Amino acid sequence: MIRVRKFDGSLEAYNRKKIVAFCLRMGASKGEAKAIADRVEGRLYDKIQTKNILQMARRYVARYQPKVRLRRDLRSAISLLRSKPDWELFVQHLMSEIGFEVEGNRILRGKCVENEVDGVLRKNAQTIMLEVKHHAAPHTKTRLDIPREVRSIFEDLTEGFTLGYHDIDFTDALIVCNTKFTTEAKKYADCRGIGRLSWKDPAERGLEVIIEEEKFYPITILREVDKKMKTTLGDNGIIVLKQIIDADLKKLAAKTGIREERLEGLERNARKLLVG
Template identity: 40%
Template sequence: FDRQKVVRTCLRMHATPEQAQLVADKVVEQMYDGITSKKILQLVFHNLGKHRPELKHQIDLREAVAKLRPKPDFEKFVGLLLQEYGYRIFMNQIVDGSCVNHEIDVIAKNDDEVLYVEVKHHLQHHTFTGLGVFLEANSTFEDLNGGKLNFSKAMVVCNTKISDHARRYGECRGIRHIGWKSPEDKGLEQMIEEKKLYPITILKGMSPVVEARLGDAGIVLLKQLAVKDIKALAKSTGVPTSVLQELALSADEILR
């Protein structure tokens, strides 16, 4: 058991340093032999919820991201995330390479570079993103750069940790990545927390049916849900107004 890991988890969830220490103390008191990581996380949520009531509306961020539909929702999520960090985004583009054409998940542009972004989503969030994804990204990148569009770099964005083998290959080939806790100074979870880019699946009351209907309407972030006209959204998605109002209120509390 790593007490500091509990403290860091609390701080990521916007607890004050004092609250984080109090929660860690309480979790230590409630520990027992054989306790699972999942149970420890439940204890963290329970105890931190006494200081931050909005937590009663949400599940663990890592689990929430894994619950997004891989296509199109996680791809849309990645596009919006990169957009928030200053890129212009083009989704699902067909681009000619020197040998064949490729369907590109995301193209991200700013004044300095054009990125080919390979998006990889895992439903099992404890899985590692391995070498194969990076090999595919490098192969596609090389073919694309023989075509009409000149890409600066390839980037892999995923919702899991990245294997050491894949990381070493990426560094060797100049392939950037955003994964869970990687890079250390700007992992996916840090980028989400920094700008509160929480997926709609973080809401405890979000059913798969409602999630799918919102996703089909292009809504994958709490920020999008919080600013939508609820009546218009109910009409376009078929989700009852009362359900959407409750979800939007929960979203507002989390985003404060």
């Protein structure tokens, strides 16, 4: 049996489905994905690193779908966003895209202290306290301390509302994070009714599925967006590819100091990824 060494150093049995799913996510057709999985399997060896398998698959996908060369994988792309304000804004925009009415960060007086929330989401009868979390290292898990804190903030704010200290009647809390939660953190959040949206979590429709469905790619998905450009664009509120396509590039060039030709190149590649 071929075993695969994961990012955390642990071993697990090779799973063909994961490769096929990865190729589909990278834009391959079903037939292409299967053919790629066959080719990858011809080159496996025991204890091969996940990273190496994915690089291999990625290279094969690029032969069928050249535009793949333009992009980073989604997981790296979102981990490259800055925690503040990029990731916070990204999540707020994404939530709005999937049908929530979104209010940006607020400082609200709870029973005991002032609490900062990263957003207020509304849909039907729900009013959700949003807590956003970002890890620059995509394999750092969100631990128990985060849902514990959210629980205390939620308590403080709902009691503060009852006391008339602020006017938002929160019904729920939600943590949106770019990385996975630890098992204990999930258990605690489930037990306390705190919602989670993160990498492959919930399993049936995690963050990565929503982003792919909405093609709500961060600008960092383009390989040509380096640290400096990410910062300049982020400082000007440009965080997702769609914004580049919608922008008036002449004005954006004037505002950011990035050459207009470079922005045009960016827009061209953004279109290739989005339209595909």
